[in-house]
Amino acid sequence: MAKQHVNTTINGDPVEFLCEPDQTVLDVLRDVLGLTGSKEGCGTGDCGACSVIVDGRLSCGCLMLGAEAEGREITTVEGIAEGDKLHPVQQRILEEGALQCAFCTPGFVVAAKALIDQNPDPTETEARYWLAGNLCRCTGYDKIIRAVMNAAADVRGEAA
């Protein structure tokens, strides 16, 4: 089957690419566009390392076909910081030491930003359930949850 021609928006920029019909958004990001910040931990939507935001909705890049990106707006981990200013989630993850091997970190950054965009005042339980689709094997989640709660407070303009 011929490659698909897709026009989409990634991290605010117009992007045009060709992909195989069975290539996922994650395959396209990593192997076609060279955006390797999104990771493949499972390829089955269970680990969240490929989390991207599609038209405002948190999604797994591995569960969406590249062809489905047509006409959509996709945000990846490479597009979370604004210029040289890190997003509060990124800053708080650094300050809390909420990363060890950091393979899951891009997915958590994207998923946590999506949470705070939607709910800037989550309870700890809400944050834990929202992030339950992102596996981390290193941290036990403690510092990640603290970082996300502090980042939410930053976004609300409160001192954490």
Add this chain to the structure above:
Amino acid sequence: MTYEDGKLKVVGTRPIRPDGVDKVTGRANFGADHSMPGMLWGRILRSPHAHARITGIDVSKAEALPGVKAVVTGADMAESSGSADAGESAINLRDLSRNVLAHDKVLYDGHAIAAIAATSDKIAREALKLIDVGYEVLPHVMDVDEAMKPDAPLLHDDMFTEGIEPTPETSSNIAKKMVIGFGDVDDGFAKADVIIERTLKTAPVHQGYIEPHACVATISEDGQAVVWCSSQGQFVIRDLCSQLLGMEAADVRVIPAEIGGGFGGKTTVYLEPVALMLSQKSSRPVKMTMTRGEVFRATGPTSASSMDVKIGATRDGRITAASAEFRFQAGAFPGSPVGAACMASFAPYDLENVSITGYDVVTNGPKVAAYRAPGAPQGAYAVETVVDELAEALNMDPVDFRALNGAREGTKAPYGATFKVVGNLECLEATKDHPHYKSNLGPDQGRGVASGFWFNIGGQSAATVAINPDGTVSVVEGNPDIGGSRASMAMMAAEVFGVAVEKVRPMIADTASIAHNDVTGGSRVTFATGMAVVQASEDAVEQLKKRAAKMWDVEVEDVVWQDGAAHTATKDAPLTLADIAAQAGRTGGPITGNASINARGAGPAFTTHICDVEVDRETGAVEILRYTAIQDAGKAIHPSFVEGQMQGGVAQGVGWALNEEYIYSTDGNMENPGFLDYRMPVASDLPMIDTVVIEVPNPSHPFGVRGVGEAPIVPPLAAVANAVYDAVGVRMTELPISPPRLLAAIDAYKAAAE
């Protein structure tokens, strides 16, 4: 130099790690993130059978598929023999070769048989289907106790149990028997008023690193190769590849990618030699990645275990004797961590009479790999469960019982060492004093405690530091950073130089750019590589003092180094690091410091955990309500990353205790090779994990570091099981304590009570 705790300026603080920004922005390059021009994609064909003889492999159809550039099988590998030093343990090269690509038999579901390199991943996958493999399916055995029986299916006809005199004349699946201990256990048990004896079992569990194995390899026509891969040690990858493939070490340059978790599972090779073989055949770079299913079926896991533990004590609470038999499943080739289980499991106790027997047993599962404190969690689960039951039988507080019998300075450990300064009693005291331990519990809630021990190791490390012309410092070391070790290295160097940590930039060099370093494992990096970095920094400080003496025209003996500058009595103004660096060209050239060491004196880690659970009697589900981990770190260089190690170890241990297990079909196929069905803890499964870092300094390290990474996974299995018992009165002697298993146990308990 000596460093006084109260005067440390950098060590013990919590700076942002130097590699942090790249890791929150997606810039950091992990194993699968590297690509090369002209690169091919490699894929591996794996056995669908748990045990079969390969009667033939026909690759002709696959080779004929357009886009396929190379096919390799076990027949392409040279015969290997001998063993390679992998830092923590020796690796048998003949077995490793057969694990990388099966030679004559497949020994587990997922065993690699052949590999293909093609111009696209899609073509490579298509080509796998065109390889025709003939199998003569053989009976298989998965369970360790079954595998030890005389009539069990045999994995290796030529395996005769080591450690038995005389060596048996018939082959078996028992690779090795070992016995350690001292005293007279029969006499000890005769003196006991209470004896508890239990048999416990655990399932195989995977390390569960989120990053699948991945590499890119390229080999030139002159035989020089480069491998990019994520691993726990670029040097062990180089050495294993070169030895398996008959290459010289200097011809294999391994460039360490960032590593997305290892926990012991990335201390050996799977894809790397295959990618090199494919590159050699195709004259092109080859990239290989594993799927999650391949990771589960063909890498890791750690051993399932079957364990008998017997402990006796007098009425006043003194243990009189302890004995155990540990039977560990090694998977397809020998090498379970049963030896460490024998050595570590009773180490928290001061024993007069102890006898421990271990069996290393092959079964038709993937060859086990190291997993965080290998062997100790299983053994501690058995020992700490029996200790809990014994304390209850004696009507003693379980922490008091552990403290009364606790290992301390001067205690002879079951493996023969006599402990120097250790923090076991300090951990137990902190447990007893912790508000968690004194808090109240509600209905169906229970509390468990358990202790743990891990040796920690030192080993070989090399480090160099270079003073840059502007006075900044580059630290070069050779251990992949899995948990923030770059930060610790930079901090220790900054402390020695007396400069801000941001002035020190660490990097992890490839195998051609620094001397050998043992793997990132054994909780050794902050201790051993940290010691190398400190010594290299001190070496550089000596150079700086000499240069300052030259600039001042004074004797070097009259120069002291303090707060990042050279001082001498006759000059009012000190010479800063930057002052001296700027003049380096005029005072003798670039300033460097070096250290190559085999670090001795690793300080053992002791730890005690408190776990509260609530059991849902309707479903058998166990909720972790509260968890506190108390551990002697010696000295926490960066406390956040020490706490993180403790929290992460707890989470893995909780998963092991409650949910994780390899589930096999009757055909011996793994039925849950994915994160949906192999259930690791997610954020909503856990509470915050409280930590108490005890600091009983290790006298062998300049800052007192012991090593922290492994000990935290040792106690949780028993702490959870003991808490479940406290909640519902059921002793869970088989892991995981999954809802159906617990529900059945609760029902049986109720039925027995009625």
